[in-house]
Amino acid sequence: MKIGVFVCHCGTNIEGTVDTAAVAAASREFPGVVFATDTMYACSEPGQDGIIEAIKEHKLDGVVVASCTPRMHEPTFRRTLERAGLNRYLFEMANIREHVSWIGKDREANTNKSADLVRMAAAKLLKNRPLFSKQFPVNKSVMVVGGGVAGIQAALDCANGGLKVVLVEKDTTIGGKMAKLDKTFPTVDCSSCVLGPLMVDVAQHPNINLHAYSEIEEVNGYVGNFEIKVKKKASYVDWDACTGCGLCVEKCPSRKATDFFNEKLATTKAINIPFPQAIPKKAKIDPDFCMKIQKDKCGVCAKVCPSEAIDFTQKDEFITENVGAVVAATGFDLFDWTVYGQYGGGKYPDVITSLQYERMLSASGPSEGHIKRPSDGKEPKNVVFIQCVGSRDKSVGRPYCSGFCCMYTAKQTILTKDHIPDSQSHVFYMDIRSPGKLYDEFTRRAMEEYGANYIRGRVSMIYPKGDNLVVRGADTLMGAQVEIDADLVVLAVGAEASVGATDLAKKLRISYDAYGFFMEGHPKLKPVETNTAGVYLAGACQGPKDIPASVAQGSAAASKVLGLFSQDMLASDPQVSVVDIKRCIGCGKCIQTCPFGAIKEIDFRGMKKADVIETICQGCGICTSTCPQGAVQLQHFTDNQILAEVNAICRF
């Protein structure tokens, strides 16, 4: 093999602390290297042209570029090789920027280390073989998991782009958290008026198949060809027959069922439809509160239902959907604020969460848009808002900022003034974070036009005094302790990963961070991709975000899916494991360790052997280090290739 080495200056990024000309000179002595030079910017057009020229002039059949991380420019240079007529895998990269120039100051040591890294790359390259992708067909339909605003947007965009969409929602209605909100910032427009039409579009779209009250049970397959088992949970109502007339809800005598939609501010009927604009508008029985299911008495709903839809014996049902891509849009849940003893830990009925307050403000909420204290139903005059409850707090394991609480608190102070003109809002805050279009102006309006009293400090104690609550906190700008006699306290509870997010991540084989939020492929350049091909993210499941950002991500995920499906066939990555059938003893250890389920057992002339399903294999290499026989080899990272690198670095 004739190897060419190109040592990049990266401007002064590398040249500043590495003598690239000396590295190139040293490279000329390495086995196989016939040409070596330094270059200003290898990735630039003249840089790439220089590589192509050198390949032609010196008849090179292997290239090493010593520059930045392969995560940055490996695809760039592989394309360069292809343009010069070489196989893209006859290329190696030595990372002398992140691994050398950026981390060390000693020019001589850096130069030596760079030369060593090039030596390793060249040694591996000598063992490289051309690899070729395979083509496989794509199932051009997509599953969107989660019917909040991000999922709705992703589903509609995909459906409008001509794809078949399967939308899976765990509740009986889509709409997510946004459906619970009264108004949205910074325009103070009605949340359900904005969301409602989109929900109706989902219901009516010929390309969207909605599975509400369903969850993902099992995910098999790979990009282009997923096979997903969906659990349709028992609602005890035949939804094909149910017309959503609501007669059953009206007649149901069991009134104590937990009202999750209204954030437990009120109770609801054992058979219920969460809210009037629900999509699908279907009734569901809460078996814990249904007298027929619990005690075999009653059955009024079945008697009154005009379409005979009630079915007390209904069981969970499993269906299988075949799709080519998945968009996870499972959103967030609220932090359990009752860990804070200083806010009463749930003891005081008049200390509520921000989302409960939204339901209170909403005309479709339990108090029909009237702000009433949960304890005695009186209208509060002094309302205290406390920000950063379960956000930016290491002591409860939530060091991150939830991002939207500053804004919705400002909105809630404005709405409070609108509902009760002689009320006074007080906001305890640490910093106001309003970096969005018209956001800061909005918080200023809350203060300047609506007279919200912003107090910079936190609250250390809430205690009852008569009918009221005393809120004791600090005003750090004044340098004093302050107390407020409050009628109602609203906690701006932060966001955390939704319940069950990590289980779903495991099923989808995507990574999640320490808090359970799904990991994007790259924090800047791949915000909606995951590291599993064909699985995309949208909305707050990736990290707390507000409605505009969730919608933008929903559309972004849809555009990625549409882009993926613009091809009829997909190329597989040849950097996967292969089994040497002669060496395999059929022990099955690789099958156990494979995190992707990509290895299956086959029968080969009566012998058990392992076989890699190329399209599922992600090339992680766990099987290769597990195999006691060395029979499984990861292509492009074979034992021989890695040992060649080791030998190159451990010469003495």
Added chain:
Amino acid sequence: MEIVNITKSYDSSFVKQVEKESGQNMSHCYQCGNCTAGCPYTFVYDQPVNQIMRLVQAGQKETVLKSKSLWLCATCESCTTRCPNNIDVAHIMDVLRHMARREGYAPVPTVKSFWDSFLSSVEKHGRVFEIGLLASYIAKTGRFWTDVDLGPKVLPKGKMHFKPPQIQGKEEVQKIFNRFKEESRK
């Protein structure tokens, strides 16, 4: 208020010393004010505790060590309990008290006198001898009538004895004091 010249007055060795002695990282404090919000002694402080934290961050050694707040802190640890960043604020207050004492600051002399009397009583008797403490404190401060109203309530309950207590392990307590003196001389 005078202008604080940060370039001239920032004392980095002071910040480092506080961090070393307390084992806390001052940069963890983001000034939320929760310590002040919960502190039961803010009403007598000249600087609320979050401002003490800020002054230490800003390396304002003299202002901190002159503060009366250090001496009025009851070490109830409400600040430590409430801190969202897990900073042991009470420990920092304690470290600052020690530093102030070493540097000769005692802006609330009566508190210092009480501590001196208390500790010398413990050193001498192995535990506190209340009447002796009282006598020593009054001798140092001349405050004869301090808490005199509590006498009739406490005496009948047998909480005060006129003879010094005799306890076991008196010598061991003495050794603690000796060790402290020896180590602080290093």
